[in-house]
Amino acid sequence: MPIRSLSVKKIRNIDAVSFEPSERINIIYGANGSGKTTLLESVHFLGLTRSFRTNQFRYLVTSSERESLVFSKIDAAGNGQLKPLGVSRGLDGDVAIRFNGNSIDLSELASLVPLQLINTDTFELLEGSPGTRRQFIDWGVFHSEPVFIQLWRAFKRVLQQRNSLLKCGKIDPVLRQVWDQEFIQYAEQLTSMREHYIEQLKPDFEEILLKLVGDLSITLKFSAGWDQKRPLDELLAENLSRDLKQGFTSIGPQRADLKVKSEGISAAERLSRGQKKLVVSALKLAQGALFHRLSNRACVYLIDDLPSELDKHHSRLFCEFLEQTNNQCFITCVDPESLSRFWEPDTAVAYFNIEAGQLVQTH
Ligand SMILES: Nc1ncnc2c1ncn2[C@@H]1O[C@H](COP(=O)(O)OP(=O)(O)OP(=O)(O)O)[C@@H](O)[C@H]1O
Numbered sequence: 001m002p003i004r005s006l007s008v009k010k011i012r013n014i015d016a017v018s019f020e021p022s023e024r025i026n027i028i029y030g031a032n033g034s035g036k037t038t039l040l041e042s043v044h045f046l047g048l049t050r051s052f053r054t055n056q057f058r059y060l061v062t063s064s065e066r067e068s069l070v071f072s073k074i075d076a077a078g079n080g081q082l083k084p085l086g087v088s089r090g091l092d093g094d095v096a097i098r099f100n101g102n103s104i105d106l107s108e109l110a111s112l113v114p115l116q117l118i119n120t121d122t123f124e125l126l127e128g129s130p131g132t133r134r135q136f137i138d139w140g141v142f143h144s145e146p147v148f149i150q151l152w153r154a155f156k157r158v159l160q161q162r163n164s165l166l167k168c169g170k171i172d173p174v175l176r177q178v179w180d181q182e183f184i185q186y187a188e189q190l191t192s193m194r195e196h197y198i199e200q201l202k203p204d205f206e207e208i209l210l211k212l213v214g215d216l217s218i219t220l221k222f223s224a225g226w227d228q229k230r231p232l233d234e235l236l237a238e239n240l241s242r243d244l245k246q247g248f249t250s251i252g253p254q255r256a257d258l259k260v261k262s263e264g265i266s267a268a269e270r271l272s273r274g275q276k277k278l279v280v281s282a283l284k285l286a287q288g289a290l291f292h293r294l295s296n297r298a299c300v301y302l303i304d305d306l307p308s309e310l311d312k313h314h315s316r317l318f319c320e321f322l323e324q325t326n327n328q329c330f331i332t333c334v335d336p337e338s339l340s341r342f343w344e345p346d347t348a349v350a351y352f353n354i355e356a357g358q359l360v361q362t363h
Pocket of ligand 1: 011031032034059060062
């Protein structure tokens, strides 16, 4: 799904930038504070109408401006046909997403522009809360199971209803049974999709990890959010008095997790910083590889400060892997020399220097 042209207006220190990215590798380089990450944020904004650095849009829009806009031409189907896609968002809360002359909604946009972001927050996949890992799994399920989004919304509605009943401190047994039946039905469907996704992801992850790091033993284990050896209805009944006290449902898919271990120990506790970066990158790149295998479409990779935490050898392996894929990559770094010698001469690599929000293609 390459982005063939990109215009960014009023995002942080970028007032107006237009350029034609390479279909393959784009290196964005510049000094601290020049706007490299802002450019990645702009592509993220195009795919999801929001930043990956802040939840508050007012920090993303250029100070004293009222609206941000990103306009692009994308090869959505990967067949060479370019179609216009534009996303704008105002301080008044208005969001407009237009694709090929039509308004589309956010979930249509997300499936149109599949993005994989690798930045310092990606460490959260190992070090952060289970919610981060659930988001990771659900990105994959969303992009591989068309019914997932409806199912997930339906499950969330049931969970909210059940929790509001629990908060009352007393719950009618008949009413509880009705909600529990729905809860169980959605929980089992969601869980089997998540399990299936992780099983499919494992071989891609192992293969990519081997290429990026070599012989590092990492295991992935999906945890459903309850003890799957026991029926969920029994466990819900058993946990009822605790749930009533707490005012929320303590077991279910809302507690799912992905345990990442090295030699049987939590990878977050055991691995070095560089090893962690390679493991979380392998997870993200495996999602991209699996997405391609299942849909025959390629993700756009946004990789902020690729060389940070990595020695030359591992930076090279990372670049060699990216080169072998068919993904469009936007990679930032401070010094372009740190990545310039890693590419084969026939790879389409474009270099862009950014200075105070102004972008110039250098080679
Ligand atoms: N809302 C805003 N309006 C205008 N400028 C902003 C806004 N938010 C941030 N900035 C400025 O935009 C610039 C770009 O920051 P960005 O994080 O993109 O830099 P960077 O090139 O990635 O830097 P680094 O190498 O330090 O990570 C910074 O100078 C920042 O102060």
